[in-house]
Structures are given as structure tokens and as C-alpha cells.
Amino acid sequence: MFHKNILFIASIIASLVMLSTTLWARTTETTTSTKKPQTDANIFGHVTCNGKHLPYAVIRVVGTTIAAITDATGHYNIINLPVGTHTVEASMLGYTTKRKTVTLEEGKSAELSFELEEDYMQMDAVVVTGDKRAVTRRETGSIISSITPKLLSSVSASTVSEGISFAPGVRMENDCQNCGFNQVRLNGMPGQYSQILIDGRPMFGSVMGVYGMELIPSNMIERIEILRGGGSSLYGSSAVAGSINLILRDPAFNTFEIDYMQGFTGVGVKGTGGVKPDYNVNLSASMLTPDSKTGLSLYGSFRQRTPFDYDNDGFSELPLLRNTTIGARTFYRVTQRGKLSATYFHISEKRRGGNRFDSPLHCADVAEAPTHSINNASLQYQQYFRENDLLSINTSLLHVDRESYYGGNSLRDYGRTKNITYSAMAQYLTAFSDWGSLATGIDYSGEYLRDARPGYPTYGVQQNATTHEWEVNYDDITLTDETLVAHQQTYAIGLYGQFTYKHPFGSVTAGLRFDHFQVRNLAEQAKDKTTTYIGNAPVPRVSILFNLLPELQLRANYAMGYRAPQVYDEELHVGVSGAKRVTTRNSENLKHETSHSAMLSLDYNKTFQSWAIGCLVEGFYTYLKDAFINETVLENNFVYYTRHNIKSGANVYGANIELNYVPIRPLALKLGGTYQKSEYLETNKDLNEGQKDFLRAPNAYGFFMAQWKIWQGLALDATLNVTGPMKIAYEGSAARNSEEQDLIDNGKMPIRTTPTFFDASFKLSYSFRLASSELQFYTGVKNAFNSFQRDFDQGPERASSYVYGPMLPRTMYVGIKLGNIF
Incomplete structure (x- = not known):
């Protein structure tokens, strides 16, 4: 296969x-x-x-x-x-x-x-996320962190999820022991507060948000741009904590690359179910016509990982993965000032966690097994007017089909989900010589979601007249009706304008966006209880840039944000604990959630003749108003979430720091860290089990990276991710002490504090010329000291949400790469 x-x-x-x-x-x-x-x-x-x-x-x-x-x-x-x-x-x-x-x-x-001069600090790197236009990092009014293909390669990231944590304020976490559901947190806020974009378009819908960061292979990516803080004035709903823009590869020149990596999960770890293989193959190519008017970029990826049982209890901690991706991007320069671009990719992924992997899903004690078929197509046209004015028109469609099973020893736990996300945008950028610019635009986006459990056969039972035992009557067959879990349609139309005034001392940017949105609960409508939420959200944004010195910049930002009351990714992930399923409803007086964010940063970058240094210190504060809370009711093995607003708000505040140091040209060091607090203003017995602090939000976390070109083609890369203690709810039944047992007996969840983790990884590579190409051999180890969770819940009734810390145990790998540019 x-x-x-x-x-x-x-x-x-x-x-x-x-x-x-x-x-x-x-x-x-x-x-x-x-x-x-x-x-x-x-x-x-x-x-x-x-x-x-x-x-x-x-x-x-x-x-x-x-x-x-x-x-x-x-x-x-x-x-x-x-x-x-x-x-x-x-x-x-x-x-x-x-x-x-x-x-x-x-x-x-x-x-x-x-x-050209070497830019160790990448201050002249072009970014587009902060202002929806191409500017250098030095000119933008908001701090933009970029993750390049070079960085993804240095950490041997198979997917986006494995490389995105090497930026301040960003943390990737695994939230399910069975299927590997994961989310990315910005500045300590849960994943639903971050807007994930594909080429600047909000195409991560409800289903894509569940596994999306692990679905996208790294060889699709040109770069990842991360904007921390409110960005809703440009990107609409959910960009409260920030925006993550996945920019796909453009055909820039004639290249090709073939990369094969063989991984071994659990090497040298005692007490596991054995070392398991993880294969990964990436292929990519791009080419241009001689006149550079037409370009084509192609990429493909295949990954297969065997399920891994860390504690040897017969149930997996890392799910089986089988992912196939293929995509293309092309452009044609219609005129000297006009360009038409088209993009398409297809992702097919099967994953399964639990036990009895050789048996049908409904014969396993636990099986979480979503199978995704994802198709995305987009079209963009760009036309220059006057001297530098630019009109951009684009449209995009993403379609997700998911066949799933969440449960065990039952036919009732199969599911079928359809999710369609679409957008159409137009923007006109007016450039006023060297003193300013004005961006105006309109965008329309929407999403259709239907999640259901299909009907299944049930059989009658009868008592044997002789033995008096109950027996199945296979002639008495009944097919149950389909159960609708979620059926929702949303759309939003937004108008925005943003003006930037430039001055030798810096710049001032002011923007305003107005969104009109609707959230229609079609499941309730089918019961003659039409539930449509209609809202309007004005969203302002202001940023100021001061050039205090040629090498020192001060930035101040304020942004308002909002979150519409739609079904979010974590509500479409179903934890297997007694085969529970989820249905979400909105309360009658529900308001959309709003936020106010402020940031202040100092950015120092200086390049000397043979060395360079850069330092960023950034403070942030976000106030959440009318935050959503789900009231949970269990009926007939169903979990019903009714969404309310909490009366008190929540504060998220802290500081990020990033240090870049190049002592000598072959060696580059990078250090980043975050200290933050996330807390509700009042305690609530229905929220976080009465905890004031956000759960799963460590106060301190960070990373370190060293890239050393030792000699000619020989290079060493070393990384360290540190995650501090955090509070997490335990939803299982294995109490550690009598106090926890009392809480469990009373239907409450104990709150536990996790240890600190130090996830260190190393990679050694050697490259040499082979004709007109380059051949590279590499080997490495991820989580070298196996800093990994030690107290997983066990057995078929385990609490699958009780998972934390690094996403992989010790994993060794070897690989070979051939291409004409690395």
C-alpha cells in the first residue's frame, strides 16, 4: 500500500x-x-x-x-x-x-x-498578514513572526503542527489520547480564538479545525506568518488571539525536490507496545516558461504511521495515520500588469485510535476513526492601476467529507459529516507615493455543516421456552432513524478600510471593519424551532510604529475582536467515555463574544560586520466580554451543550520575548519565551470546575533553537521546547486519593497540575553536489530525553481527554533528500 x-x-x-x-x-x-x-x-x-x-x-x-x-x-x-x-x-x-x-x-x-547584504534578523523579509499588503517586517505596524521552509526542514517537520511552535506565544497541544485531536494556542488562549488562514482566506471551517494542522504537510508551505493579538478588523470572526496565515508555495523558479524520511516511534522507551514505524515521502516541483509569464508548482505527500501504545495496555496513545496529499498552483501573467492564479489541493487521510486495529470498528472496545476527503480550489486575479495601485479579487471553496466512528462495541457510533467553507473577496490598495496607503475591501464568507449518525439495525430478543434464556431473534430487524448531531449554516459579509500614514519617524495605521453575520441552526429549524442568530460587529484597529533609532522600533496596537456563536472544532471532536455524543444549542438571549486587545513592543535589531543580534520584548492584554460557556446535560447517552454567556469577563495578559543571536556566520541561535496569565474575573461552578484560571494554559513556556553549519555540507540543528506546569481536568474514574474519589463520586472532575516538560531534539545532516543537484543524508531524534506524559488513563473506559505535554515520545529518524535547492 x-x-x-x-x-x-x-x-x-x-x-x-x-x-x-x-x-x-x-x-x-x-x-x-x-x-x-x-x-x-x-x-x-x-x-x-x-x-x-x-x-x-x-x-x-x-x-x-x-x-x-x-x-x-x-x-x-x-x-x-x-x-x-x-x-x-x-x-x-x-x-x-x-x-x-x-x-x-x-x-x-x-x-x-x-x-545585497545578509539579513540575519530577516527585517527585510516580506510579510502580508499584518496589513493585507506586501511590506517588509521592518515597515509593518504589527509584529509578524515568520516560519520558513528552512526552519521546518531543520526540525524535520512532516506537518505544519510539528514546526509551528518555534515562534513566541505559540503552543501546539494534543487534546485526545485516542485520535490525536490537536489545537494551536496563541498567547495562552484556546484554539477557537485564533483565525487560521490559507493564503489570507478564512478557509479552516469547523471540521478542518479539528485535525487541520496535522493534515497539512510541510512541503505545501511557502511560509507561515503569525500575527499575535486582535486582527479581526481585517480577517473577521475568531481572530481574537491572532491569525495564522498558511501561505502555499508559489512557482518562483525551476526546482524539484524528493524527500524520504523513515521514523521509529518509541526507540529505547521501556514498557511500551514496541517500536513503531512512521514513513513520510514528499515530492515537489515547480517550473516557469522562458518568458516567466506562466508558472506551475506541484507537490505531493504520503505518510503512514503505525499506532503506538506507550503504556502497553493494548490501547494506542498515537493513532494510526495514512495521509495522501496532492496539489498544484499555477499562474499566468495576462498582461504586464495583470496576473491570474489558481490553486487546488486534495487531502485524503485515515486515522484510527483505540484497540483491535485488525477488527471492524464496531468490534473494538474503543475506536476513534475519522476518514477525511478534503478538496480546496481557489482563484485569484491581481491588476495594477496607476503607478502602484493594486486590485485583488479572489474566491475559494473548501469541501470536507468525513466518515467517522467514535465509540466501541456498537453499530450506533458511526458518523457522517459534510462541511463546505467558501469565500469571495475584493480589495483595492491605493498607494500615495511614499507617504501613505489606503486598503479598502469587501468579503463574503460562509459555511455549511451537517453532522449526523446514520441509522443502524437492531434485533429483537425472545426467551427460549425450554432453557428460559434470552436469545437474539435475527428475523426481527429494525433500522433506526438517522440522528442529527449538528446542522448549521453561517455566513458573514464584511466591509473594511485601513489607512496607513508614513513618516520618517514611523507610521500610523487605523482601520475599521463592519461585519453582518447570521448563524442558522437548521437542526432546530427542522423541529419548527427556527433558531437564527443575527449580529452586527463594528471592529476598529489602530497601530503605531515609532522608529526610535535606526535599529530600535516601538509598536503600540489596539484591536477589537468578536466571535460568532457557531459550532467550533472542539465541539465536533467527540471524546470516547461511555460512547458520548455531542449536540450544541444556543440559548435564547445569547450574545456574540467580543474582545479588546492591546499590545506594546520594543524590537531591536543590529547587524555588525561579522555578527548580529535581535531582541523583541512584547506585552499583551486581552479582555473577553460575554465569553461563551456550555451548560452540559447528559440524556440517553447524548451530551447536550447549551451555549450561554458568562456574566463576568476574562483577562489574558503577559509578555513574550524573542532573542536572535548570530555570533559567527555559521552559527545562529534563537530563543523565545512566554509568561502569561489567563483567568476569569469570577469563579463559576459550571466553568472549569470552579477554577478561576483557564485550564490547559501554562503560565510559562518557550523554545530554543541552534543552527550550526559545522563544515561545508555538514550541519547540526538542535531545538528545545519547554512547557511549564498547567492545570488540567481529569474526567476518568481512577482517583489518586480519597479527595479525588469524593469529587468523582459527586459527579465532579478533579483538577490536576502537570509537571514541566523539556522536549529536546537534534538533527545531523550532510549535503553535497550531485551534478546540477544536491543530495542530502540526515538523521535525528525528536524528544531525545523522552520527556513525555507518564500517567495516561488506561483501558476501554479511559478518559481520552486526559492528555498533555509533548506530542511525541522519543522518535528516531533517518532520511534522504534530492533536489536543486534546499
Whole structure:
């Protein structure tokens, strides 16, 4: 099965490459015969740093869609440009961006070369999430943290979930012992308070939010941009704690990469169910036509992990995974100032946790087994007007089909879920020379969700007249009706405007968004109890940037946010404890949740001749008003959640720190940490078991990373993730003492405090040239000291939500990578 999937992905990519090459060849021929008269106004040159040529640097004509890439020798050539004066920009990840002005005449060529400087702190890296426009990190009014493919590679991240924690204020956690449901927390707030975007669009719907960060392979990603703090004025509902923008790979130059990694989970760990394999294969390729008018990027991934039993009780702690992903992105430069882009990807994933993996799901004591089929398609058009004005129009659709089983020894626990998320957006960016810009836009987004348990057969019983024993009557068959768990439709339309005023001393950005949204509970409507929540939310945002010194910046931000009362991801995940299922309802007087967030930061970055240092200190505060709380009622093995607003609010406050230090060029050190408090203003017996502090929210956590190029192609990467103690509810029946037993007997959950975890990982790699490509061998270990949870609940009645700490036990791996750029 494993080899078939690899061949399947490889054959599709190869077929698409051959097909696209043929089509592009025909397109080029057609274009040649119909093209307009050529200006023969050309530019050429090279890009260097410290006298060394830089391959694959991006050369862009500002205000147009025209661009080129330097070749393997660091040279470039752009032909038939419009006659006149142009601003040309050279950029490359890890280097400063430079611009030059050139005046072109018909029939003449001009040489334009660039000397870039190493940007250890990535202050000239382009980001788009903070202001919905491409600006350098140095210019944006909000701090944006970027996670690059290089960082994902250095930690051998198979999926986004394994690499996203290396940014201040970000923590990834596992919330289910059976199926591996996970969520990402920003500044200590639960996952439902963060907006996860795909290319700037809110496409993570209710179902995608359950396993989404582990569904997306890392080779799809161009970079991940993380905006901490309220960003709702630009991105709508749920961006209270911040936004995580997953930017997919663009075809920038002709590349290919093949990566195979073999992992071994549980190496050297005593008392487990044995070491288990974890295979991972990534394939990607991109190419451009000679005139750079058309580009195509392809990627594919296959992963298979065997379920892992940490405490050898016969039940898995890490679920079985089988994930196949394939996708493509293409663009066509319609005119010199217009560009059309299209993206598609498909993810098929099967996962299963519990026991008796060779048996049908309903024959297992515990089985949590969702199977996802995900399709996403998007279309975008960009057109420049005037000098640098830009119109962007895009639309996107994501469709999720999920077949699931959550339960044990029963036919009633199968489920079927359909989730459709869609959006359409238009934005116009007006550039006022060098002193300001105005972004205005409208977006429409919506979601359809239907989650149901299909009917199942039941059999009658009768008493044997002779033996007086009860027997199943297989002739007496009844098919139960379908049970509707959630049926909901939501939509929102938003108008926004944001103005940025620039000054040599900094900039001021002010924005306002107005959202009108509806949440329709179709399940209640079917019972003639139509429940439609209609709301309006004005959302302002202000940010101020002061350039105190050339290397020191002060930023102050305020943003309002809101959260609509729809079904969220954690409510669609079902914990198996007595085969409970969940149905969610809204109370009659429910209000949408609102927030007020403020941030203040100092950012210092200085590059010297042979070393560099950067330090960020950031304070944050968020006040939650009318926070949601679920009143839980158990009836006939069903869990009914009725959502209310709590009367008192909640405070989330703390500080992030990030330190980057490059003592010598081959060595880069990075340190990040967070200290924060998350607490409700008043205690509530129905909330957090009467606890004032948020559960699953440690006060302190952080990371350390070292990247050392030891000698030529030999490199060492070392990382450390630290998670401090936190409070967690125990929903099981295995009491530690008489006090816990009393709570359990009275229907309450004991609150336990977790230990501190130190998750250290190491990777050693060696790369060398192979013809025009590069070959790399690597090996490493994740969670080297096996800092892992020791007190998992056991058996078929275990509390699957009682899980915390690092997501993997000690795992060793080896791999090989072949490509023309790493």
C-alpha cells in the first residue's frame, strides 16, 4: 500500500509536468505568432553578496507583474520591457531588499546589478498578514513572526503542527489520547480564538479545525506568518488571539525536490507496545516558461504511521495515520500588469485510535476513526492601476467529507459529516507615493455543516421456552432513524478600510471593519424551532510604529475582536467515555463574544560586520466580554451543550520575548519565551470546575533553537521546547486519593497540575553536489530525553481527554533528500 501511494503521487506529478510542458510549448508558439511588436528594451545583470553570486534571487519590476529569477550563476535577463522609467527590486530570503531606478529606451539594453547584504534578523523579509499588503517586517505596524521552509526542514517537520511552535506565544497541544485531536494556542488562549488562514482566506471551517494542522504537510508551505493579538478588523470572526496565515508555495523558479524520511516511534522507551514505524515521502516541483509569464508548482505527500501504545495496555496513545496529499498552483501573467492564479489541493487521510486495529470498528472496545476527503480550489486575479495601485479579487471553496466512528462495541457510533467553507473577496490598495496607503475591501464568507449518525439495525430478543434464556431473534430487524448531531449554516459579509500614514519617524495605521453575520441552526429549524442568530460587529484597529533609532522600533496596537456563536472544532471532536455524543444549542438571549486587545513592543535589531543580534520584548492584554460557556446535560447517552454567556469577563495578559543571536556566520541561535496569565474575573461552578484560571494554559513556556553549519555540507540543528506546569481536568474514574474519589463520586472532575516538560531534539545532516543537484543524508531524534506524559488513563473506559505535554515520545529518524535547492 505504501509503495502504491508513492507511485500514485509520482505518476500524477510526472503526468502533470509532461502535460503542462506540452501546453506551455503550444502557448509559447501561439503567443509568438500573435504577440505585439516588441520594444527590445531589456535589462540584465547579476546579484551578489560579498562578491559571491546569489542564485534564485527574485528580480521584480515594481508596479507590474513582471519578474525574473537569477540562474544558478546569479545572473538574470528580462526582455521587451515597456519603454520609460522603472523601479526594479532585488530580494532573497535571508538578505536585505534593494531597489534601483532605470530608464529604458526602445532597442537598447541596460545593465542593472545588485549587491545585497545578509539579513540575519530577516527585517527585510516580506510579510502580508499584518496589513493585507506586501511590506517588509521592518515597515509593518504589527509584529509578524515568520516560519520558513528552512526552519521546518531543520526540525524535520512532516506537518505544519510539528514546526509551528518555534515562534513566541505559540503552543501546539494534543487534546485526545485516542485520535490525536490537536489545537494551536496563541498567547495562552484556546484554539477557537485564533483565525487560521490559507493564503489570507478564512478557509479552516469547523471540521478542518479539528485535525487541520496535522493534515497539512510541510512541503505545501511557502511560509507561515503569525500575527499575535486582535486582527479581526481585517480577517473577521475568531481572530481574537491572532491569525495564522498558511501561505502555499508559489512557482518562483525551476526546482524539484524528493524527500524520504523513515521514523521509529518509541526507540529505547521501556514498557511500551514496541517500536513503531512512521514513513513520510514528499515530492515537489515547480517550473516557469522562458518568458516567466506562466508558472506551475506541484507537490505531493504520503505518510503512514503505525499506532503506538506507550503504556502497553493494548490501547494506542498515537493513532494510526495514512495521509495522501496532492496539489498544484499555477499562474499566468495576462498582461504586464495583470496576473491570474489558481490553486487546488486534495487531502485524503485515515486515522484510527483505540484497540483491535485488525477488527471492524464496531468490534473494538474503543475506536476513534475519522476518514477525511478534503478538496480546496481557489482563484485569484491581481491588476495594477496607476503607478502602484493594486486590485485583488479572489474566491475559494473548501469541501470536507468525513466518515467517522467514535465509540466501541456498537453499530450506533458511526458518523457522517459534510462541511463546505467558501469565500469571495475584493480589495483595492491605493498607494500615495511614499507617504501613505489606503486598503479598502469587501468579503463574503460562509459555511455549511451537517453532522449526523446514520441509522443502524437492531434485533429483537425472545426467551427460549425450554432453557428460559434470552436469545437474539435475527428475523426481527429494525433500522433506526438517522440522528442529527449538528446542522448549521453561517455566513458573514464584511466591509473594511485601513489607512496607513508614513513618516520618517514611523507610521500610523487605523482601520475599521463592519461585519453582518447570521448563524442558522437548521437542526432546530427542522423541529419548527427556527433558531437564527443575527449580529452586527463594528471592529476598529489602530497601530503605531515609532522608529526610535535606526535599529530600535516601538509598536503600540489596539484591536477589537468578536466571535460568532457557531459550532467550533472542539465541539465536533467527540471524546470516547461511555460512547458520548455531542449536540450544541444556543440559548435564547445569547450574545456574540467580543474582545479588546492591546499590545506594546520594543524590537531591536543590529547587524555588525561579522555578527548580529535581535531582541523583541512584547506585552499583551486581552479582555473577553460575554465569553461563551456550555451548560452540559447528559440524556440517553447524548451530551447536550447549551451555549450561554458568562456574566463576568476574562483577562489574558503577559509578555513574550524573542532573542536572535548570530555570533559567527555559521552559527545562529534563537530563543523565545512566554509568561502569561489567563483567568476569569469570577469563579463559576459550571466553568472549569470552579477554577478561576483557564485550564490547559501554562503560565510559562518557550523554545530554543541552534543552527550550526559545522563544515561545508555538514550541519547540526538542535531545538528545545519547554512547557511549564498547567492545570488540567481529569474526567476518568481512577482517583489518586480519597479527595479525588469524593469529587468523582459527586459527579465532579478533579483538577490536576502537570509537571514541566523539556522536549529536546537534534538533527545531523550532510549535503553535497550531485551534478546540477544536491543530495542530502540526515538523521535525528525528536524528544531525545523522552520527556513525555507518564500517567495516561488506561483501558476501554479511559478518559481520552486526559492528555498533555509533548506530542511525541522519543522518535528516531533517518532520511534522504534530492533536489536543486534546499
